[in-house]
Amino acid sequence: xxxxxxxxxxxxxxxxxxxxxxxxxxxxxxxxxxxxxxxxxxxxxxxxxxxxxxxxxxxxxxxxxxxxxxxxxxxxxxxxxxxxxxxxxxxxxxxxxxxxxxxxxxxxxxxxxxxxxxxxxxxxxxxxxxxxxxxxxxxxxxxxxxxxxxxxxxxxxxxxxxxxxxxxxxxxxxxxxxxxxxxxxxxxxxxxxxxxxxxxxxxxxxxxxxxxxxxxxxxxxxxxxxxxxxxxxxxxxxxxxxxxxxxxxxxxxxxxxxxxxxxxxxxxxxxxxxxxxxxxxxxxxxxxxxxxxxxxxxxxxxxxxxxxxxxxxxxxxxxxxxxxxxxxxxxxxxxxxxxxxxxxxxxxxxxxxxxxxxxx
Amino acid sequence: xxxxxxxxxxxxxxxxxxxxxxxxxxxxxxxxxxxxxxxxxxxxxxxxxxxxxxxxxxxxxxxxxxxxxxxxxxxxxxxxxxxxxxxxxxxxxxxxxxxxxxxxxxxxxxxxxxxxxxxxxxxxxxxxxxxxxxxxxxxxxxxxxxxxxxxxxxxxxxxxxxxxxxxxxxxxxxxxxxxxxxxxxxxxxxxxxxxxxxxxxxxxxxxxxxxxxxxxxxxxxxxxxxxxxxxxxxxxxxxxxxxxxxxxxxxxxxxxxxxxxxxxxxxxxxxxxxxxxxxxxxxxxxxxxxxxxxxxxxxxxxxxxxxxxxxxxxxxxxxxxxxxxxxxxxxxxxxxxxxxxxxxxxxxxxxxxxxxxxxxxxxxxxxxxxxxxxxxxxxxxxxxxxxxxxxxxxxxxxxxxxxxxxxxxxxxxxxxxxxxxxxxxxxxxxxxxxxxxxxxxxxxxxxxxxxxxxxxxxxxxxxxxxxxxxxxxxxxxxxxxxxxxxxxxxxxxxxxxxxxxxxxxxxxxxxxxxxxxxxxxxxxxxxxxxxxxxxxxxxxxxxxxxxxxxxxxxxxxxxxxxxxxxxxxxxxxxxxxxxxxxxxxxxxxxxxxxxxx
Numbered sequence: 001x002x003x004x005x006x007x008x009x010x011x012x013x014x015x016x017x018x019x020x021x022x023x024x025x026x027x028x029x030x031x032x033x034x035x036x037x038x039x040x041x042x043x044x045x046x047x048x049x050x051x052x053x054x055x056x057x058x059x060x061x062x063x064x065x066x067x068x069x070x071x072x073x074x075x076x077x078x079x080x081x082x083x084x085x086x087x088x089x090x091x092x093x094x095x096x097x098x099x100x101x102x103x104x105x106x107x108x109x110x111x112x113x114x115x116x117x118x119x120x121x122x123x124x125x126x127x128x129x130x131x132x133x134x135x136x137x138x139x140x141x142x143x144x145x146x147x148x149x150x151x152x153x154x155x156x157x158x159x160x161x162x163x164x165x166x167x168x169x170x171x172x173x174x175x176x177x178x179x180x181x182x183x184x185x186x187x188x189x190x191x192x193x194x195x196x197x198x199x200x201x202x203x204x205x206x207x208x209x210x211x212x213x214x215x216x217x218x219x220x221x222x223x224x225x226x227x228x229x230x231x232x233x234x235x236x237x238x239x240x241x242x243x244x245x246x247x248x249x250x251x252x253x254x255x256x257x258x259x260x261x262x263x264x265x266x267x268x269x270x271x272x273x274x275x276x277x278x279x280x281x282x283x284x285x286x287x288x289x290x291x292x293x294x295x296x297x298x299x300x301x302x303x304x305x306x307x308x309x310x311x312x313x314x315x316x317x318x319x320x321x322x323x324x325x326x327x328x329x330x331x332x333x334x335x336x337x338x339x340x341x342x343x344x345x346x347x348x349x350x351x352x353x354x355x356x357x358x359x360x
Numbered sequence: 361x362x363x364x365x366x367x368x369x370x371x372x373x374x375x376x377x378x379x380x381x382x383x384x385x386x387x388x389x390x391x392x393x394x395x396x397x398x399x400x401x402x403x404x405x406x407x408x409x410x411x412x413x414x415x416x417x418x419x420x421x422x423x424x425x426x427x428x429x430x431x432x433x434x435x436x437x438x439x440x441x442x443x444x445x446x447x448x449x450x451x452x453x454x455x456x457x458x459x460x461x462x463x464x465x466x467x468x469x470x471x472x473x474x475x476x477x478x479x480x481x482x483x484x485x486x487x488x489x490x491x492x493x494x495x496x497x498x499x500x501x502x503x504x505x506x507x508x509x510x511x512x513x514x515x516x517x518x519x520x521x522x523x524x525x526x527x528x529x530x531x532x533x534x535x536x537x538x539x540x541x542x543x544x545x546x547x548x549x550x551x552x553x554x555x556x557x558x559x560x561x562x563x564x565x566x567x568x569x570x571x572x573x574x575x576x577x578x579x580x581x582x583x584x585x586x587x588x589x590x591x592x593x594x595x596x597x598x599x600x601x602x603x604x605x606x607x608x609x610x611x612x613x614x615x616x617x618x619x620x621x622x623x624x625x626x627x628x629x630x631x632x633x634x635x636x637x638x639x640x641x642x643x644x645x646x647x648x649x650x651x652x653x654x655x656x657x658x659x660x661x662x663x664x665x666x667x668x669x670x671x672x673x674x675x676x677x678x679x680x681x682x683x684x685x686x687x688x689x690x691x692x693x694x695x696x697x698x699x700x701x702x703x704x705x706x707x708x709x710x711x712x713x714x715x716x717x718x719x720x721x722x723x724x725x726x727x728x729x730x731x732x733x734x735x736x737x738x739x740x741x742x743x744x745x746x747x748x749x750x751x752x753x754x755x756x757x758x759x760x761x762x763x764x765x766x767x768x769x770x771x772x773x774x775x776x777x778x779x780x781x782x783x784x785x786x787x788x789x790x791x792x793x794x795x796x797x798x799x800x801x802x803x804x805x806x807x808x809x810x811x812x813x814x815x816x817x818x819x820x821x822x823x824x825x826x827x828x829x830x831x832x833x834x835x836x837x838x839x840x841x842x843x844x845x846x847x848x849x850x851x852x853x854x855x856x857x858x859x860x861x862x863x864x865x866x867x868x869x870x871x872x873x874x875x876x877x878x879x880x881x882x883x884x885x886x887x888x889x890x891x892x893x894x895x896x897x898x899x900x901x902x903x904x905x906x907x908x909x910x911x912x913x914x915x916x917x918x919x920x921x922x923x924x925x926x927x928x929x930x931x932x933x934x935x936x937x938x939x940x941x942x943x944x945x946x947x948x949x950x951x952x953x954x955x956x957x
Contacts, residue, residue, distance in 0.1 A: 257469040263419055265484040265535070266456035269449070276472050355519040356473055
């Protein structure tokens with residue numbers, strides 16, 4: 001029913017391609033900046049792999065094995081070669097890369113592959129495997145938190161706007177300001193203390209625990225109740241933000257001329273407020289929601305630590321403590337990619353929601 | 361045949377509670393609308409004309425507004441009259457859009473941007489007439505046909521931003537007519553539109569009036585528009601009705617001095633004036649401590665006032681000769697400003713909008729050059745290109761012999777001091793968080809005019825007085841001023857730079873006719889006092905003609921016609937110019953007589 005022209009589609013595709021190219025640039029920059037910081041630290045990652053009892057010879061050998069003896073820029077370029085989906089490779093490297101397609105070029109090969117994120121210095125597992133098990137747990141946490149925040153935040157915001165300048169509005173504003181002023185790790189500790197420690201007997205919630213646990217027969221089972229407190233802790237800031245955003249967007253929209261037009265047609269107050277009002281107010285809110293989803297994955301790090309929830313955050317903190325460079329880099333790159341992709345998605349979503357954006 | 365009563369407003373009082381106290385926006389207003397009649401309500405902003413109509417729709421925003429007294433009786437075809445003031449909100453929803461509907465001033469913002477035009481029109485039909493989706497669509501397409509929208513099917517599926525202003529207003533009219541209302545209230549429906557579009561909308565409304573059995577309440581600040589459409593006219597001033605009567609009586613024999621002022625302040629087309637008559641030529645208003653106004657009428661008659669400001673054609677001719685004797689201050693040669701609209705996949709431009717396309721002209725010192733045309737003709741872009749606020753693609757601009765397009769940054773800064781621009785919208789061109797004194801002082805600080813802030817402050821006070829404001833206004837904020845006052849502030853800000861050359865870009869288009877006259881007079885006075893050169897840009901040919909010595913008619917980026925303003929008006933060569941002239945509401949009694957038969 002919309003009349004898109006070919007130019008509109010072309011413009012959209014050109015825009016997305018451009019954003020993706022920028023995204024790649026961002027990723028490369030992330031690799032250089034993060035590696036520069038980590039490798040220049042006064043800690044020796046090779047030493048960290050041995051713990052207490054290591055002699056200099058072993059450490060030296062380990063340094064060589066991990067390529068840590070090379071100059072920084074060589075290490076950085078090597079890492080880039082490993083993570084890039086397209087790169088030059090040798091037979092030896094191909095064992096790690098497991099390329100999807102390789103084209104022989106003299107004694108080297110041009111290969112197409114999934115990014116190779118190397119192996120953990122500590123556990124020896126492939127970083128991509130680690131991400132594969134940990135990311136879904138954090139994603140579930142972030143997803144439920146954003147879902148809760150969207151539901152409660154938008155409802156509170158709408159109520160506050162409809163009861164503008166009454167005590168209901170004032171309470172909603174105070175609560176939301178409080179919500180987004182508290183850092184999530186503080187909320188996490190308060191929640192854990194209150195609902196799991198003091199009231200643990202009534203709520204049946206435990207202070208710490210991951211998404212899965214082993215049952216008596218040794219199978220891995222999901223413990224959904226362990227999600228409740230982390231989701232709450234993570235969701236409270238976005239609830240505050242979405243309430244504020246929805247409220248101000250709604251107040252702005254309700255003062256627009258087209259709302260008066262809708263009323264002049266004789267529409268019921270409900271239809272005016274929700275069909276004509278909320279539908280417009282949601283446009284700015286929805287982009288903010290997608291943006292926040294990416295931030296929540298990052299915010300989950302603190303919350304996971306408080307609740308010992310075995311997701312990406314806990315893994316990252318472990319990696320940071322032991323200078324497990326491949327894991328740290330892998331997580332940072334993954335987060336970077338998540339942000340880039342979600343930002344592009346949120347732009348597309350906005351164009352979908354607001355017909356005025358589609359044409360320009 | 362005795363006309364049946366349709367709407368009777370009796371002693372209506374609508375008040376607004378503000379921080380400063382109660383404002384009687386509508387103060388004891390009574391009038392009657394009969395079936396099949398078109399009533400014009402005229403007055404300047406703040407006269408209460410819109411509030412009166414919104415009261416009838418019960419759409420007064422509450423708080424702060426409230427109907428505190430009076431009755432609004434609606435007489436349905438059958439049954440007892442209904443007092444709209446006493447209805448509950450739910451009962452009123454049954455009347456709105458069904459019995460009484462409304463068209464608003466701003467077609468740009470009055471349609472919901474996220475729904476298609478079709479959705480918005482069928483919504484009311486489905487609501488009031490229990491029509492199915494299909495029936496509602498058929499009806500909407502019929503209505504689009506009736507309001508003469510091209511390709512109704514396409515408009516039905518289009519979003520508001522894809523339509524022009526005139527088309528949007530037609531959609532609004534279709535929406536208002538969708539349930540065959542008894543009363544159609546049109547609140548300044550043409551004010552935001554070009555004169556040419558205004559003419560077509562007025563014609564449409566006149567056609568529809570004959571076709572449907574509705575009464576129209578037409579609200580406007582422009583008596584010229586009233587003359588084109590109304591049978592009866594109500595003149596409102598500060599919440600009160602000061603005069604009401606048949607259109608013909610009002611135009612031939614206005615009794616209230618305010619009406620006379622409104623009639624006289626429209627820029628005339630057939631003769632030249634040194635300044636426009638304004639309302640205060642006809643009356644003085646004094647306000648006592650309680651906010652009550654006493655109006656004292658002045659002796660002057662309409663004819664006397666107009667006669668006193670007329671300029672003889674010989675004087676105009678002499679002025680032209682002395683102007684053209686000098687070297688041009690600004691020369692524009694082959695100027696092109698093209699904006700890219702389409703690019704291929706690699707970002708290479710494949711299509712341009714030729715906003716200004718090969719335009720050449722000269723401006724002489726002390727002269728006012730008018731630039732007239734419909735929206736989108738490129739006149740605004742041309743003005744901006746002269747100041748390099750829009751990028752020129754080709755051509756040459758010589759200001760006092762210097763090539764503007766090749767100036768470096770610091771020379772450009774000097775040029776922007778000599779050439780000032782006054783924009784259209786006095787509401788958005790002033791920073792709401794800056795006192796007006798500081799707003800005027802800021803460019804002086806940027807350009808290092810005068811030694812210190814103390815001297816600059818004195819200069820600002822002097823400027824405020826030049827534009828008929830007062831020294832005490834220095835530390836006030838823009839929202840405390842009316843539209844006309846704000847435009848004066850913008851003028852003062854431009855004057856602060858001691859410019860030689862001022863571009864007025866639709867500087868009076870957002871103002872009421874009566875306020876417009878005051879600002880135009882101010883600009884005229886300043887021209888004499890400081891010997892300014894103006895480029896005066898407007899879509900309104902009558903305003904341009906009043907201000908300008910010579911004028912350029914622009915169409916689609918090109919110059920359609922150029923020459924001495926009076927000659928272009930009296931003897932337009934091009935069809936486009938003739939169309940523009942024909943579109944201006946003249947407000948002549950002969951026209952009213954022929955229209956009313």
